[in-house]
Amino acid sequence: MIFKGKVFKFGDNIDTDAIIPARYLNDAGEENLKKHCMEDADTDFSSRVGEGDFIVAGANFGCGSSREHAPRAIKACGVHVVIAKSFARIFYRNSFNIGLYILNADTTGINEGDLLEVNTDNGEIKNLSRNTVIKANTIPKFMSELVNAGGLIGYAKKKAGAYSHD
Amino acid sequence: MARKLTITEKIILNHTGLSDIKPGDIVNARVDIALGNDITAPIAIKEFETIGIKEVFDRKKIALVPDHFVPNKDILSAKQAKVLREFARKHDIENYFECGEAGVEHALLPEKGIVLPGDLVVGADSHTCTYGALGAFATGVGSTDLAYAFAFGELWLKVPESIKVIFEGKPKKWVSGKDLILYLIGKIGVEGANYMALEFSGGTFKHLGMADRLAISNMAVEAGAKSGIFEPDEITDEYVKTRAKRDYTFYRSDEGAEYARILKFDAGTINPQVAFPHLPENSVDIAEASSKNIKIDQTVIGSCTNGRIEDLRIAAGILKGKKIARYTRLIVIPATVDIYRMAEKEGLIDIFLDAGAVVSTPTCGPCLGGYMGILADGERAISSTNRNFRGRMGDVTSEVYLANPAVCAASAILGKIAGPEEVL
Ligand code: SF4
Numbered sequence: 001m002i003f004k005g006k007v008f009k010f011g012d013n014i015d016t017d018a019i020i021p022a023r024y025l026n027d028a029g030e031e032n033l034k035k036h037c038m039e040d041a042d043t044d045f046s047s048r049v050g051e052g053d054f055i056v057a058g059a060n061f062g063c064g065s066s067r068e069h070a071p072r073a074i075k076a077c078g079v080h081v082v083i084a085k086s087f088a089r090i091f092y093r094n095s096f097n098i099g100l101y102i103l104n105a106d107t108t109g110i111n112e113g114d115l116l117e118v119n120t121d122n123g124e125i126k127n128l129s130r131n132t133v134i135k136a137n138t139i140p141k142f143m144s145e146l147v148n149a150g151g152l153i154g155y156a157k158k159k160a161g162a163y164s165h166d
Numbered sequence: 167m168a169r170k171l172t173i174t175e176k177i178i179l180n181h182t183g184l185s186d187i188k189p190g191d192i193v194n195a196r197v198d199i200a201l202g203n204d205i206t207a208p209i210a211i212k213e214f215e216t217i218g219i220k221e222v223f224d225r226k227k228i229a230l231v232p233d234h235f236v237p238n239k240d241i242l243s244a245k246q247a248k249v250l251r252e253f254a255r256k257h258d259i260e261n262y263f264e265c266g267e268a269g270v271e272h273a274l275l276p277e278k279g280i281v282l283p284g285d286l287v288v289g290a291d292s293h294t295c296t297y298g299a300l301g302a303f304a305t306g307v308g309s310t311d312l313a314y315a316f317a318f319g320e321l322w323l324k325v326p327e328s329i330k331v332i333f334e335g336k337p338k339k340w341v342s343g344k345d346l347i348l349y350l351i352g353k354i355g356v357e358g359a360n361y362m363a364l365e366f367s368g369g370t371f372k373h374l375g376m377a378d379r380l381a382i383s384n385m386a387v388e389a390g391a392k393s394g395i396f397e398p399d400e401i402t403d404e405y406v407k408t409r410a411k412r413d414y415t416f417y418r419s420d421e422g423a424e425y426a427r428i429l430k431f432d433a434g435t436i437n438p439q440v441a442f443p444h445l446p447e448n449s450v451d452i453a454e455a456s457s458k459n460i461k462i463d464q465t466v467i468g469s470c471t472n473g474r475i476e477d478l479r480i481a482a483g484i485l486k487g488k489k490i491a492r493y494t495r496l497i498v499i500p501a502t503v504d505i506y507r508m509a510e511k512e513g514l515i516d517i518f519l520d521a522g523a524v525v526s527t528p529t530c531g532p533c534l535g536g537y538m539g540i541l542a543d544g545e546r547a548i549s550s551t552n553r554n555f556r557g558r559m560g561d562v563t564s565e566v567y568l569a570n571p572a573v574c575a576a577s578a579i580l581g582k583i584a585g586p587e588e589v590l
Contacts, residue, residue, distance in 0.1 A: 013356060013445060015555045022534040022558075025205045026235060026242035040557045060357040063390065064555060065534070066292040068209055068308040089361050089392055090292055094308035142192045142322065152310045153213050156317060160218040 001101070001120045003080050004128075005052035009112040012058035014041060016091065019062065019070040033073035051078035054118065056110045058084065062091025071095045081118050083107055083125065083136070096143050099151040103136035170420035172328045173395055174363040177303040177417055181286040189327040189426075197227065198302075199261075199281055200315040201289030203271055204232035208249040209309035210290055214316045222257045223319030229261040229280055229289075230254050231271035234530040239537035269502025269528035272296040272384060272470035276376075277502055279409030283398045283416050288312070288321055293470050293552065295386045299379035300406060301398030301416060303363075306387060326392045327426040328363040333370035335434030340586050342480075343378025344472055344550070344570040346370070347385040348439035349431070352449035360390035362426060365419065367397055370433040376405040377476035384471045385552050388446040438585060440548075441568035444556040452573055452585040460567070464547040465490070465578035466559075467571050468499025468526070469533045472550035475505045477571040482514040484575035484586050485521040491581025496523035497539045503528055521578075535559045541566075548577045 018041040020033055038045035038055075055061075055074060061084035062070060071094050074082060081101040085108075095102045101120045110116070114129040123136035149155040169186065171179065179187050181195040202210050207230055214222075222228055230250050235243035254262035261280055268274055272293050275281045283301035287294060290312040297304035307321065315321045333346055351358070364386045371379065379396050386394025396402070398416040406414060440455035442448040467473070467481050478500060490496045498518045500506040506528060509515050518525050532539030533551040541547055541560030547567070549559070554566035569577070572586040579589045 015553075017535070017553075017555045017558050022205075022234075022536055023540075025536075026240060026246060028209050028246075040562045060360070060390065063356060064292065064553060066206065066290055066294075066306040066308055068206065068290070068310060072209075086357065086360065088357075088390055090306050090308060090387075093311065097308055097310040140192060140324075146322075152314050153216060156217045156314050160317065 002117065003052050003120070004117045005050065005054055007054050007056045007110055007112060007114040007116055008042070008045065008049060009110065010041060010055065010057040013060045013063055014057050015064035016062060016067050016070040017064055020067065020073040025067065025069055028069060030076045033069055034076035037073040037077050046077055049077045049079065053079055054116055055079050055082045056084070056107050057082070058107065059086045061087050063088035066090045068094045068098065071098055071100045075100050081120060096146050097152040099147055101147065105134055105136040170422040170424065172365060172423045173301070173397055173417045173419045174303055174328055174365065174393065175325060177284060177286055178323065178325055187325050189325050191325045193323055193325060194320050195286055195323050196320050197288050197315050198285040199227055199229055199287045200312055201229040201231070201271060201275065201287065201291065201294060202312050203234055203291055204236060204243065204247045204250055205234045206290035206309045206312065208246045210312035210316065211249055211253045213310050213313035217313065217317050219317040222316045225258050226260045227319065228259050228316060229275060230259055231263055231268055231274055232265060233268060233270050234534065235536050236265040236529060237527065265527070267503055269505065270470045270473060270530055273473060273501035273505070276300060276380065277409070277504060279406065279411055282406055282410050282412065282414035283402060284414050288315055292387045293384050295391065295393050296380055296384040296470060298383035298386065298393050298395035299376065301396055301402055303393055303395065305393045326361055326363040328365045329359055330365045330367065330425045330428045332368040332428070332430045333366070333433040334368045334430070335370055335432045336373050337370060337433045338437065340438050340572050341436055342570045343374055343381040345436060345439045346433060347382045348441050348446065348449040348568065349436050351385065351389045351447050352439065354389055356388060356445050356447045357390045359386065362391055364389065364391045364394040366394065371396065375476060376401060377474045380474070381471050385446065388552060438570055438573050440573060440583060441554055443554050443565040443567065446552065446554060446568060455583045456585055456588065460583040461546065462494060462548050462577055462582060463545040464495045464497065464539065464541060465574050466497050466532050466539060466547060466549040466551060467574050468497070468501060469530070469551040470501060471552040472571050473499055473501030473505065475508050477550060478505065478509050478514050481571040481575040482517040484572055484589060485579065486517050488521055488579050488589065490522045490578040494578065494581050496521065496578040497526060497532060498523050499526045499531060500528055532559055548574050548583055550574050
């Protein structure tokens with residue numbers, strides 16, 4: 001898939017409490033998650049972000065809690081791709097499971113407001129504002145199969161077709 | 167010659183149909199216990215219902231623990247808890263606990279013998295890694311993962327590399343498992359063990375109990391780790407033998423197993439630690455923390471890290487006959503109902519109340535900034551919990567300092583961050 005949009009840039013160690021604070025976890029509805037996404041890191045993020053925009057961050061993005069509300073909140077904002085130097089483990093797997101694209105790349109040269117064109121199939125990140133191209137690390141084959149199946153539930157549905165407990 | 171395996175590799179291997187595995191492999195592993203709570207399980211239940219499978223894989227191997235927002239903090243959280251309850255009733259889930267018999271999930275499951283050595287446990291909660299203390303492979307996953315595990319009793323896992331962490335020597339007085347793990351995270355950083363298994367060993371652990379191991383494994387995720395495991399021994403056996411209602415297996419790493427890193431520390435030189443805002447890796451010695459004269463507004467003693475009876479005994483030992491500082495709050499939260507009851511019988515609750523504390527029924531509550539103990543703007547707390555991220559306990563301008571229960575109790579008395587020796 002190819003996505004084009006502008007960059008919202010964050011630093012290192014953006015934790016899941018920053019992505020979606022626990023005080024809003026009494027409602028897993030998309031509207032609620034969208035409204036409060038990134039609130040503690042960037043107060044009016046959700047009102048400025050648009051369909052196809054990117055979250056670009058430093059190291060250890062998504063550290064902390066296992067709350068799947070975090071990648072779901074990001075997706076609810078219209079962001080399809082997060083690019084960071086590294087990701088915390090559970091956030092990483094949650095994102096693949098729910099079909100949010102996660103790219104591992106050196107984000108040093110990408111700045112707030114840059115216009116990017118990202119190809120999630122080959123990991124090519126074109127920075128249209130700066131005329132540069134960087135390449136994201138490749139992902140394991142199983143994980144791309146997972147995203148292509150529509151995430152883990154899509155994968156599960158296929159499996160359920162050939163499987164039953166009774 | 168067959169590859170030498172770590173305890174983690176062995177447990178995972180024995181939960182697959184494979185004959186060999188190595189770090190980096192993605193495998194489908196059988197799950198002994200799949201856990202969810204009142205925040206994560208509602209999403210899992212919703213997803214489970216879309217898969218097209220009617221029955222859960224095994225009603226005895228699922229644990230549902232409403233603990234984050236119970237007793238229900240508001241209408242929305244009541245609805246989430248209701249989703250759990252109705253699912254538990256519909257599928258006759260054996261390990262479902264209403265709040266009057268429950269407590270914080272990671273204190274409850276070991277206490278009830280639901281998780282055992284050699285198990286492979288997945289939980290939709292990052293601190294599922296706590297059960298590594300028992301010699302189980304246990305890791306946090308997401309809600310969608312949990313839905314998948316509910317349906318099929320298995321889950322995809324990447325076999326992690328392991329870091330061996332050896333602590334030798336007798337710890338100083340007031341130094342607990344909490345201090346060793348804060349010290350370690352201070353050394354390797356919050357990303358220091360990302361995607362890896364931490365494997366703890368060494369003579370130090372003969373001097374510490376199961377509560378210390380549970381606190382250490384609990385915070386493995388704070389270094390990014392997938393799991394934090396101890397090789398089971400007599401202390402493990404002592405803890406599980408009276409609780410287990412099924413068989414369990416002690417696994418051990420092979421001599422010559424491969425590690426990504428081996429780290430060795432002399433526990434005898436480590437002092438109580440305080441982790442400064444806003445990351446668990448910002449740990450410093452208590453002497454340094456105390457010298458900074460950091461005033462506090464609130465102290466929290468509880469959580470899946472340090473809400474066990476051993477922790478409450480230590481805190482009560484310091485608070486006995488004393489009062490907390492004026493214009494500050496102390497919130498004590500026994501992690502489970504059984505711990506609450508023990509604390510009551512031992513007279514600890516009275517000690518806390520006499521000191522001016524409020525004692526809550528078991529819940530996560532303020533640990534995640536959920537309810538009951540939320541910080542206002544600019545307020546500062548010292549807490550026996552595990553995370554001090556920005557805004558974790560309340561307003562985004564509030565601050566959380568992490569420490570062991572002894573340091574928390576002493577700080578509550580002086581109204582500033584202080585070590586136990588300063589009040590005794
Ligand atoms: S006590 Fe805190 S860390 Fe433990 S499960 Fe509850 S919210 Fe999570």
